[in-house]
Amino acid sequence: KQEVTQIPAALSVPEGENLVLNCSFTDSAIYNLQWFRQDPGKGLTSLLLIQSSQREQTSGRLNASLDKSSGRSTLYIAASQPGDSATYLCAVMSGGSNYKLTFGKGTLLTVNP
Amino acid sequence: SQTIHQWPATLVQPVGSPLSLECTVEGTSNPNLYWYRQAAGRGLQLLFYSVGIGQISSEVPQNLSASRPQDRQFILSSKKLLLSDSGFYLCAWRGTGTEKLFFGSGTQLSVL
Numbered sequence: 270k271q272e273v274t275q276i277p278a279a280l281s282v283p284e285g286e287n288l289v290l291n292c293s294f295t296d297s298a299i300y301n302l303q304w305f306r307q308d309p310g311k312g313l314t315s316l317l318l319i320q321s322s323q324r325e326q327t328s329g330r331l332n333a334s335l336d337k338s339s340g341r342s343t344l345y346i347a348a349s350q351p352g353d354s355a356t357y358l359c360a361v362m363s364g365g366s367n368y369k370l371t372f373g374k375g376t377l378l379t380v381n382p
Numbered sequence: 383s384q385t386i387h388q389w390p391a392t393l394v395q396p397v398g399s400p401l402s403l404e405c406t407v408e409g410t411s412n413p414n415l416y417w418y419r420q421a422a423g424r425g426l427q428l429l430f431y432s433v434g435i436g437q438i439s440s441e442v443p444q445n446l447s448a449s450r451p452q453d454r455q456f457i458l459s460s461k462k463l464l465l466s467d468s469g470f471y472l473c474a475w476r477g478t479g480t481e482k483l484f485f486g487s488g489t490q491l492s493v494l
Contacts, residue, residue, distance in 0.1 A: 273425070301481055303482065303483070305485075310470075310488070310490065311487060312388075312472055312487045312488045313474075313485040314485070315482050315483065315484065360426075369428055369441075370426075373425055
C-alpha cells in the first residue's frame with residue numbers, strides 16, 4: 270500500500286527566503302507525482318505535475334524535483350512571499366491505480382512579511 | 383474552459399439525518415470523477431471514483447454512497463449521518479488525455 274509522508278508538517282519563514290518542502294513515498298512504482306496548494310477552507314490547486322520519467326518541473330518561482338528510485342520529491346519555492354502562505358500537498362499516482370492519487374498530510378507554510 | 387461546481391459550501395446536520403452533496407463539471411465530456419474527504423489532522427482520503435455514468439467504485443467501507451446519474455454530475459449521499467462523517471468533502475475531475483486532477487471548492491460538513 271502506497272504511503273506518502275511530508276516533512277515538515279509546518280514551516281514559518283520570513284519573506285524573501287528560499288525554502289524546500291519534502292515529500293517521500295514508499296512504493297517507487299508511480300506514474301507521476303503532483304504538488305497542490307490548498308488555502309484555508311478551499312479546494313486544491315494543482316501546481317506542478319512530474320511524470321515518472323522526469324526529474325523536475327518548473328513554474329515561475331516553483332521547482333519540483335523527483336527521485337523515483339529513492340522515493341523522494343522536493344518542492345523548492347524561491348523568494349517566498351506572504352501570498353505563498355498555504356498548505357502544500359504532495360500526491361502520487363501509483364501504477365495500476367486507475368488514476369487514483371495518494372496524498373500526504375501536507376506542509377503548512379507561513380511566510381511572514 | 384472547464385469548471386467544477388460543488389455545493390453547498392458549508393453544511394451542519396444532526397446525527398441520523400440524510401445527506402446529499404452535488405458536484406457538476408462543465409466544459410468537458412466523460413470525465414473521471416472523484417469524491418475525497420479531508421478530516422482534521424489526516425490527509426485526503428479517496429472515497430469514490432467514477433469512470434462513466436452509473437459506474438461507481440468505492441475505496442473504503444463506510445456510511446456513504448455515490449451516484450453518477452449524468453455524465454458530468456456526481457452525487458455523494460448518506461441515509462443516516464454519523465458523527466464520524468464530519469469533514470471537508472472535495473469533488474475532483476480528470477479529463478481525457480490528462481493526468482492532472484482539478485478540484486472543486488469543497489463542502490465543510492459538520493455532523494452534530
